[in-house]
Amino acid sequence: MMSLSSTRLRLVAVTLIILTAFYVIHFSNFHGNLFKFSSTTKLRSFSPSNFSLGHQCICPKGSELLKDYIPEDQYEELVKRRVKELQQYKTRMASELSRLLFASPNSPLQYPIQGYIVRPLTSTLIPGLGLHAENRSSYKVSLSVSKGILTTNITPEQTIIKGSGKNKLIIESRSLVTLNNLLAKVSYTSTDYHINTGDLATFQFEMHEAVFPIAIKQPRVPVLYDMGTDISSQVTITTKTFQRYKHLRVLLDSIRQFYSNIKIIVADDSLETEHITGENIQHYIMPPAQGWFAGRNLAVSQVTTKYFLWVDDDFVLTEKTKIENLVEVMEAMPELDVVGGSVKGNQFYFALIYEEGEEIEGGCLYRKSGGKFQSLPGYPQCSMTSGVVNFFLARTDAVQRVGFDPKLQRTAHSEFFMDGLGTLLVATCGDVSIDHQLTTSENKSPLYNKFRYPGQGDVEFKLKLHFYKNHLKCIKYG
Numbered sequence: 001m002m003s004l005s006s007t008r009l010r011l012v013a014v015t016l017i018i019l020t021a022f023y024v025i026h027f028s029n030f031h032g033n034l035f036k037f038s039s040t041t042k043l044r045s046f047s048p049s050n051f052s053l054g055h056q057c058i059c060p061k062g063s064e065l066l067k068d069y070i071p072e073d074q075y076e077e078l079v080k081r082r083v084k085e086l087q088q089y090k091t092r093m094a095s096e097l098s099r100l101l102f103a104s105p106n107s108p109l110q111y112p113i114q115g116y117i118v119r120p121l122t123s124t125l126i127p128g129l130g131l132h133a134e135n136r137s138s139y140k141v142s143l144s145v146s147k148g149i150l151t152t153n154i155t156p157e158q159t160i161i162k163g164s165g166k167n168k169l170i171i172e173s174r175s176l177v178t179l180n181n182l183l184a185k186v187s188y189t190s191t192d193y194h195i196n197t198g199d200l201a202t203f204q205f206e207m208h209e210a211v212f213p214i215a216i217k218q219p220r221v222p223v224l225y226d227m228g229t230d231i232s233s234q235v236t237i238t239t240k241t242f243q244r245y246k247h248l249r250v251l252l253d254s255i256r257q258f259y260s261n262i263k264i265i266v267a268d269d270s271l272e273t274e275h276i277t278g279e280n281i282q283h284y285i286m287p288p289a290q291g292w293f294a295g296r297n298l299a300v301s302q303v304t305t306k307y308f309l310w311v312d313d314d315f316v317l318t319e320k321t322k323i324e325n326l327v328e329v330m331e332a333m334p335e336l337d338v339v340g341g342s343v344k345g346n347q348f349y350f351a352l353i354y355e356e357g358e359e360i361e362g363g364c365l366y367r368k369s370g371g372k373f374q375s376l377p378g379y380p381q382c383s384m385t386s387g388v389v390n391f392f393l394a395r396t397d398a399v400q401r402v403g404f405d406p407k408l409q410r411t412a413h414s415e416f417f418m419d420g421l422g423t424l425l426v427a428t429c430g431d432v433s434i435d436h437q438l439t440t441s442e443n444k445s446p447l448y449n450k451f452r453y454p455g456q457g458d459v460e461f462k463l464k465l466h467f468y469k470n471h472l473k474c475i476k477y478g
Contacts, residue, residue, distance in 0.1 A: 057357035057364035059474035066362075066467035066474060069460050082468050083359050096147075097198035097213045108133045109141075109210045111203050117215040120193050123151065126214075129183040131176065131205055139179045140172040140205070145214070147199040148190040152182050190216050223397060225306035232261040235323055235393070236303045239313050240267045240295030242451065245274045246443040247314040252278060254317040265302050266313075267295035271447065289451060291409025293416070300404075303396045311434065312390050315343070320433040326393040329379055329429060337398040337424040340388025341432040348389035349428040350414065352421050362473040365466075367414055369478060372428065382429040387417030391434045398424060405469075410454040411462045418470060 059065065070078060103113070110130035118124040131141055143150050150169040155161045159173040159182065169186065173179040190199065195218035203210045227234050237255060241248045248266065255264060256278075266276055269286040276283040284298055300308060307330065309323055326339050340349060351371025357363040373384040390413060402420040404412070417426065437443070466472045 055356075055358055056361060057355040057473065059364050060366045060476040060478075062478070063364070063366075063474035063476040064463060066463050066472055069463045070467060078468065079360060082362075082471065085468075086359060086471055095196075095198045096200050097215060099200065101200075101211050101213070104208060104210065107208050107210055109203050109205055109208055111201075111210055111212045113212055116213070117217055118188060118190065120190050120195065120216055120218055123187045123189040125184075126186050126188055126201070129186055129203070130180050131183065133176065133205070136176075138172060138174050139176055140170065141179065141183070142168060142170045142202075142204045143186065144168040144202045144204075145188065145199050147192060147197070147216070148188050148214075151187050151189070153185045156182075188214060225396075227306060230261075231259065231324055231327070232263065234305055234307055234327055236263045236265060236305045236308045236396075237311060238265045238267075238296075238299040238303065238308050239311050240292060240299060241270065241313040242268070242289070242295075243270045243272070243445045243448040244313050244443070245270075245276075246445075247437055248276070250437055250443075251311065251313055251315055251317075252276070252281065258317050258319075258321065259323070263305070265299045265308075267299040269295055289409075291406065292412045293404035293408045294406040296404040296416075297406060300396065300399055306396060307393050308396055308399075309393050310390060314437045314439075315391065316435045316437050318433070318435050322432050323393065325432050326429065329376065329382055329427070330393060330395065332378065333376060333427075335425050336395070336427055337420075338388060338392050338394045338426045339382070340385075340392040340426070340428045341434060342430050343389050343391050343434055344436050345433060346389070347428050347430055349383075349385040350387045350417075352386035352414075352418060354421060357471075357473055362467070362471045364474050365418065365470070365472055366476045366478060367418075376427055379429065381431045382427050385426055385428050386421060387414050388426060388428050405465075407465060408462060409458070410451065411458050415462070415466075418466075 067075065108131055110128055110132060112126065112128045116126065129143075131139060133139060145167050149165055149167055151164050152161060152169065152171065156173075156178055158175065159171070159178055161172075161182070162170040171179060171182050173182070188199075188201070194216060197216045199214040199216060200211050201214055203212065237259075239248070239251065252264065255262065261280060264278075264281045266281065266283045267286060268276075268283060269288055269290040271288045273285055282302060284302070286295060286298060296310075307327060309326075321341075326341065329339050330336050340347065342348075349370065349372055351368045351373070353366040353368060353371075355364045367387075371385065376382040376384065399420075402416070402423055404416050405419065408415055417424070420426075463475070466475060
């Protein structure tokens with residue numbers, strides 16, 4: 001075996017640690033409160049399909065089995081359509097960069113293991129390529145890719161270059177210095193336009209082989225929000241109302257008591273509409289009874305500030321409703337997308353524990369009330385979680401990308417966070433609170449109550465939707 005310097009040994013060890021961590025983070029399955037690891041993994045390269053949706057998940061005790069809500073005469077055809085749609089989804093989401101790679105021990109090959117990103121159709125030098133070998137009469141390496149071409153400099157004397165401008169490049173030289181100089185000038189160019197994909201480069205020398213990732217990404221044009229100088233240029237307050245104008249006016253008055261200039265957007269699908277007036281209030285009248293999520297979509301679509309604060313129409317702001325505190329948390333941790341507060345001192349947060357399943361049956365989801373993760377650094381009153389109460393500050397562009405499914409009219413809240421799981425980073429903070437109005441004989445709306453509480457048909461429709469849309473086998477609400 002070829003001897004290596006201590007520096008090379010440390011590099012190999014670090015590489016193995018990084019790749020092992022990558023495997024643990026991306027491919028372990030989280031079920032309940034435990035991480036479970038496969039003990040049958042072989043030392044080879046795995047494609048995304050080896051790990052994605054390839055096993056039956058275990059439904060937690062007390063779960064709703066969603067297939068029970070599908071009529072028997074529709075089940076087989078529905079599953080066929082769902083499998084086909086899932087394949088389309090996987091095609092959109094999968095990447096060569098999801099393939100599991102292992103670094104060979106004691107390799108003389110040097111190559112980038114992370115962070116090599118190229119623009120589509122653009123020639124880009126591959127950094128860090130090199131060969132560290134003992135004396136030989138000749139040195140020969142090869143590089144191959146599948147979604148692009150490889151090029152290097154003009155061939156110097158006593159050097160052979162084959163395949164420049166093609167997907168396999170071979171370089172042979174009597175001089176190791178010359179060979180490494182040429183490797184330092186090797187460039188990769190993707191041959192097909194794609195805005196977010198990847199390639200795998202295979203690097204070989206004698207019996208040694210290494211594979212490293214190439215991320216192909218079209219850079220995004222930044223979309224920035226001018227935060228201005230005060231809360232009114234940073235946050236818009238949004239709400240949805242239906243037949244509760246007395247509640248709504250109390251809410252609006254409480255907002256103006258503490259935030260005199262902040263913009264308010266009201267989405268209204270009442271059957272009997274009333275005109276809402278006031279400075280910096282936008283009142284959007286919808287077709288009647290379109291539902292909770294359709295109204296949320298409308299309201300959020302009109303927000304022009306970096307953040308919006310969602311409130312129900314029967315909430316009321318108090319001296320503890322410090323929107324600035326939520327903005328401070330979001331600005332301190334730019335990765336966050338949603339930060340929830342508390343309603344009358346109750347935070348109502350929940351964790352979503354999701355395990356992928358095989359293609360026919362689907363996955364398993366557990367909504368665990370009161371579930372949370374670690375505290376936010378510097379903000380011990382805040383914790384990471386999966387979903388929060390109907391009082392939250394959110395990053396406008398992030399929520400617009402996920403959206404609210406308008407099929408859900410009356411039984412909808414946690415479903416938004418289910419759709420955003422893996423996309424939205426959510427936290428809950430207990431120090432910012434809003435109050436809830438009491439329902440009295442004076443503000444009670446019989447027409448609202450008729451629509452407010454869902455019937456069994458609404459619940460069954462939601463579960464059928466989860467079966468197909470979210471590719472779920474079961475849901476537990478706990």
